[in-house]
Structures are given as structure tokens and as C-alpha cells.
Amino acid sequence: MTAIRIFLLTFVVVLAGAFGWIAYQWSSSNEALLEKPYGVAFDLVDQHGDRFTDKELHSQPTALFFGFTHCPEICPTTLFELDGWLKQVDPDGDEIQSYFVTIDPERDPPEILDSYVSNVSKRIIGVSGDPEKVRDMARGFKVYFKKVPTDEDNPDENYTMDHTASVFLLDKDGRFRGTISFGEDGDTAVKKLQNLISG
Known part of the structure; x- marks a missing residue:
């Protein structure tokens, strides 16, 4: 024993x-x-065709969302809600920046993103670019994404995308400070953005 x-x-x-x-x-x-700054270095373009690099995320607090324009529910809902939260916490638009990065760059070139995002928000900027560079950037930010065919006869054109549905919150130095989950209570989301701004 x-x-x-x-x-x-x-x-x-x-x-x-x-x-x-x-x-x-x-x-x-x-x-x-x-x-340290979250994610990886990248070199993409915004919805206006202007160069967009990781340096853009190191100047102001940032709300960053990954999605695609053919998304049936999560992306348009998140864009609409995020726009409303930004108007509450930063009505003048000079304290926090926000970006919508496509994970479907083949179907979301800058001009498509410009039309899509502008219909919902003047505060959120769409980001696209060379498909492989976009995918490298998403992977570097630990974003899950997967092409899911909806038509076995033509899977390269008829598909949807599974993807991470959270908004990433980065401080003014690009460091990770949390997320806003899809479906999160609006008051909680607003508080998170207020805390991000106040540092």
C-alpha cells in the first residue's frame, strides 16, 4: 500500500x-x-484600387472583418450592424477605422467590393487583391475559410464560402484586442469598440 x-x-x-x-x-x-502586431505583412488593394498594406492597421484602432459579397446572411448583417456601432462610438469617423476583406477575391475585385460595401456603409472599406496574396493574408490572421461547391457540375463557379464570422479588434499598433462574434449583443459590441478607442 x-x-x-x-x-x-x-x-x-x-x-x-x-x-x-x-x-x-x-x-x-x-x-x-x-x-506585437497581429497577423502578417500583406500588400493588397482597397475597393478604390489603391494600395493597401499592413501598415494601414498600425495607425488607428481597427475593426477588421473577413467575408465575401455572395454571402447570404452573415456578411451583410455584420456590415450593417458594424456600420451602426461605428456611428454610435465614433460619429465623426476619425477615431476608429474598419475594413471588410474578401476571402473570395476571384469574384470580388475592387469594383465589385466598392459597389457592395458602399451600399451598406461609408465607414467600412473593402479590401481585395491577388487571390493568393489575399489567402496568405487571411491565413496569417488565423481566419478559417473554405470553398464549398453548390453545383457538382460546375464547382468553380457555383460555390459558397465557409469562413470565420467574427470582427477582429486591433489597437492603434495593430495588436489583437479581442473579437465581436456574429450575433453578439449590440450593447456589448458597442462597449468593446468604446474600450478599443479608449485604449
């Missing part, structure tokens, strides 16, 4: 040490995430 107790005690101590190490690593990685 004594040997079993010693074994169990040793096992518990080792297990506690392992959990402690995991917690330390998790805490360290989270601190690192908060101390």
Missing part, C-alpha cells in the same frame, strides 16, 4: 508540474500575442 501511495503522490506531483508548465506556456504565448 505504501508503494502505491508513493506512486500516486509522485504521479500527482508530476501531473501538477505538467499543468503548471502548460499554463505558463499558454500565458507566455498570449502575452506575446498582445505585445
Whole structure:
């Protein structure tokens, strides 16, 4: 019995040490995430055809959303709600910037994005570009996206996109500060944006 107790005690101590190490690593990685700009360097274009790089995210607090213009519900709803929240927290439009990055650049060139986004908001800027560069940027921001064919006979043209449905919140230095989930309470979303502005 004594040997079993010693074994169990040793096992518990080792297990506690392992959990402690995991917690330390998790805490360290989270601190690192908060101390450097989120995502990766990129070189794309906005809805007006102007160059858009990661430097744009290092000047003001930013609300960043990934979606596509053929999206039936999540994207138009998020754009509409985000526009309303921005008007509440920053009516003059000079404290926070917002971008809608397509994850379907083949069907969303700048001119299509311009028409789509402008119909909903004057505050949110659409972003597109070379398809592979867009995909690299999305992956670098840990965004999930996947093409889902809706027509087996013509999957390259008839498809939808599964994708991350959260708005990413970045501070003025481009560091990750949280998300607004799809369907999140409006008052909570507004508070998050207010906190982002106040720093």
C-alpha cells in the first residue's frame, strides 16, 4: 500500500508540474500575442484600387472583418450592424477605422467590393487583391475559410464560402484586442469598440 501511495503522490506531483508548465506556456504565448502586431505583412488593394498594406492597421484602432459579397446572411448583417456601432462610438469617423476583406477575391475585385460595401456603409472599406496574396493574408490572421461547391457540375463557379464570422479588434499598433462574434449583443459590441478607442 505504501508503494502505491508513493506512486500516486509522485504521479500527482508530476501531473501538477505538467499543468503548471502548460499554463505558463499558454500565458507566455498570449502575452506575446498582445505585445506585437497581429497577423502578417500583406500588400493588397482597397475597393478604390489603391494600395493597401499592413501598415494601414498600425495607425488607428481597427475593426477588421473577413467575408465575401455572395454571402447570404452573415456578411451583410455584420456590415450593417458594424456600420451602426461605428456611428454610435465614433460619429465623426476619425477615431476608429474598419475594413471588410474578401476571402473570395476571384469574384470580388475592387469594383465589385466598392459597389457592395458602399451600399451598406461609408465607414467600412473593402479590401481585395491577388487571390493568393489575399489567402496568405487571411491565413496569417488565423481566419478559417473554405470553398464549398453548390453545383457538382460546375464547382468553380457555383460555390459558397465557409469562413470565420467574427470582427477582429486591433489597437492603434495593430495588436489583437479581442473579437465581436456574429450575433453578439449590440450593447456589448458597442462597449468593446468604446474600450478599443479608449485604449
